[in-house]
Amino acid sequence: MGDWVDEPIVDPTMPVRDRSRFFGTPWPLLGPSDHDTPRWARWLLGGGAVVTGAGGALFTIAVYRTDMEAAGLAVVMVFCIMLLLFGISRPDMGHRQRRYAGRYVVPAQLDSPALDLLARARQAVMEVSGSRVHRLGLLDAIANDVVLPERLWEIASLLRTHTELRAEQAAALAEVMTPELTAVLEAQREALGRSVAAVAGRVRELEAYASRVREADAALRAQELQKSHHRYRDLLAQTGDTEGLRHLIGQAGALTKSLHEEIALGTETIAGDPEPRTGDA
Known part of the structure; x- marks a missing residue:
């Protein structure tokens, strides 16, 4: 029957943004997850990203006056750290799976x-x-x-x-x-x-x-x-x-x-x- 059995069929009333994230996801990842990041941890990581960005901006301004090369390196490092923290703080598939439990069907199951x-x-x-x-x-x-x-x-x-x-x-x-x-x-x-x-x-x-x-x-x-x-x-x-x-x-x-x-x-x-x-x- 092809690979379509691994593609979930979702409730059409589900928000389009979340619905699109179910497609292309291997069906074993749609099962129960025991390693979902707690909400308080996601908020903490998101706040850390904001603080890192603000502190990095101030540090870059201060360094820029004395060493432009070091300032450029600082910008790159701060950007990478913020990207990492924001990525970790985002809800994972386990969170989405619990939120929409019963609103998708995996044909392979x-x-x-x-x-x-x-x-x-x-x-x-x-x-x-x-x-x-x-x-x-x-x-x-x-x-x-x-x-x-x-x-x-x-x-x-x-x-x-x-x-x-x-x-x-x-x-x-x-x-x-x-x-x-x-x-x-x-x-x-x-x-x-x-x-x-x-x-x-x-x-x-x-x-x-x-x-x-x-x-x-x-x-x-x-x-x-x-x-x-x-x-x-x-x-x-x-x-x-x-x-x-x-x-x-x-x-x-x-x-x-x-x-x-x-x-x-x-x-x-x-x-x-x-x-x-x-x-x-």
């Missing part, structure tokens, strides 16, 4: 059934985003740029829960089975199965939309090919084939109508059900 569904959903979203009709603005930009990331995040979040619950059930099955435990597990399996079916339905909706977009792309390509129809009409006129000429003219009108219909159907598919359905949890 999902089990096989969940990963398969997520791969299908992601592929559908990528097909829509990479389509020509989308790039040319022929589809609803809000639906594609806002609704699609939200749908992908909702699906990924539910699939993470499915993975956790399946692992929990597998651990329970390894214990000594009793009638009470069997009854509990059976009810839980039924609830989980209904949720999985609902998520699979959401994935199929995304795939149906992607299919409509592919058809709209094909209709757009066919319409572009119509630009060379005049050459074929001239060719048929020169050979006296009036029936073939009428066929070409009719086909041009049908293709234009087809393009408009495909774009309209595609937009209705993604915009028609913006709210999660009852029972899709």
